[in-house]
Amino acid sequence: MKIILVINPISGDKNKTVFIDFAKGFMDNSKIDFELYKTTGHRDCEKLNQLIVKHTPDKVIIVGGDGTLNLFLKPLVEHKTKVGFIPMGSANGLAAEFNLTKTARILFKKYVQSHETKALDVLSINDEHLFLHLGDIGANANLVANYDKDEERGMFTYAKHFWSEFQNLKSFEIDIKTDRMQYERKGVMLAICNGKKFGTGIPLNTIGKMDDGIFELVVVKAMDFTDLIKATLSKFDEDHKVKNLETFQAKTATIKLKQPQLLQIDGEVVKEFTKLEVKVLDEALSFIKHQT
Template sequence: MKKKVIFVVNPIAGGNDKAELVSAVQAYAESEDIAVVLYETNGEDDIAKIKALYAAHRPDRILVAGGDGTIKMVAEAVEKHDVILGILPAGSANGLSVDLNLPSSIPENLEIAFHGSHIDMDMISINGIRSMHLSDLGLNAQLVKNYEKGNTRGMIGYALNAFQTLSEQEGPFEVKIAANGTTIETTARMVVIANTQKYGTGVTINPSGIMDDGKFEIVILKNLDLLVFGKIITGNMPLDTGDVEIISTDKAVIHTETEVSFQIDGEYCGMLRKLDIHILPGQMKVAVPSAPPEN
């Protein structure tokens, strides 16, 4: 019987045309004598439809072309099955692909998606909602909110909304974090719940993040003046100062004194005051580049 893969495409992710990518996947699969079952998301019962496709075809791999939200949706659809997700970055928020060190060229990504080795990646439960990448309270969540309301997609959209967000940012907020048997109370500009290291822009916010270690990190940014912000966006997290504190744990409860903007994996979730968080170990098999041989 001919080998099959399911190929899930979000046609509107990132605001770009996916025709070239779809053609490249189909051509590669044909050269490998693999049948492609194409599914385009449309926002109507996508999870149920992907579940039905998996039940009908039982592939070893599902390829996903979209941003972090699309990947998370597919992972939820097949969470109880032994199937590897091959990521083809094609969204506005491609943070996971950055952390997986996926290459920029389509041919290299196809080789990994179809044949690469894999890791059993953790996910995080936040108030019962799954996060696979980076979620946060504060400044970046405001940026996500503004981006969703805007009309310009992709990195240009993020850049345009960054100016608006910085000009109207909410003030610092009081936060209480219970983790590892202790409670921390502090003032913060932003609190990140991180399973990985980088935002989709390539900015490293959690240098100690490992996607399959059974832990997540809480990154507390106490100060976000221009100097600290500049260090962060140039990849120089100011860990040697009192501006940033990182807690590694497998569960935590976060309370804020007032309601604060919150986002999960690039999707705005509203204004919240409490987050109940725990790790979900080994939830998703995801294809990764093969590690270079050790010397």
């Protein structure tokens, strides 16, 4: 067996040295041939693609946040590589989607030993940006961008930018044409969903499934303080529903905006757009099952 282990050393401000030592020792003892790749922020996707072409691994196991996995989707999809994901980032929405509640060591061993996979859909925006979980434009994307610019980290800093964005919410016009219908809406945010929850655990899309061949567009029409409290409660009790949401399902969608809006995907800021072409790539990613 050949494994490529990909580590994002700075994701989530978590020290991964102990885990790396464990993983290397486990593979050495198990007589598994492996390559270790640490991201640098410079041509990482291209470099992983080169490693996959050179070594044709049986599995790629990625350690980092949701954005780390998204970064490598293109070569993983193109080469139909079996992939495992260990959440150690700031945004860990995928951990909730996949029920990745075990420790990093246990997850790693299960991925190495598992012989089963599950095919997951991947979403594409403008034939350029691939992602597995959630993307959005509007209020949350602005919050993420401002948080990224801040030198401070942690919940206090996040709360500061959350409150600032809440106080300055502005609606914008959204024209949506899907393979099913056409809609004109106004909202403070539009989410493009393959999954259900933000990395914070707050549920946004209650009907989403990552293997159903469709995605959801969720328009957040308005938000008041009561909505924020209920959203927070929803993290712990899914009987609480966030108000002022409207959800559309589609296989393809064209989204047009009169004013440029910032796009973020799983905690990674992309750039401003006035038009988004969204489509689902059916069963494009082969995800290793960790529960057998």
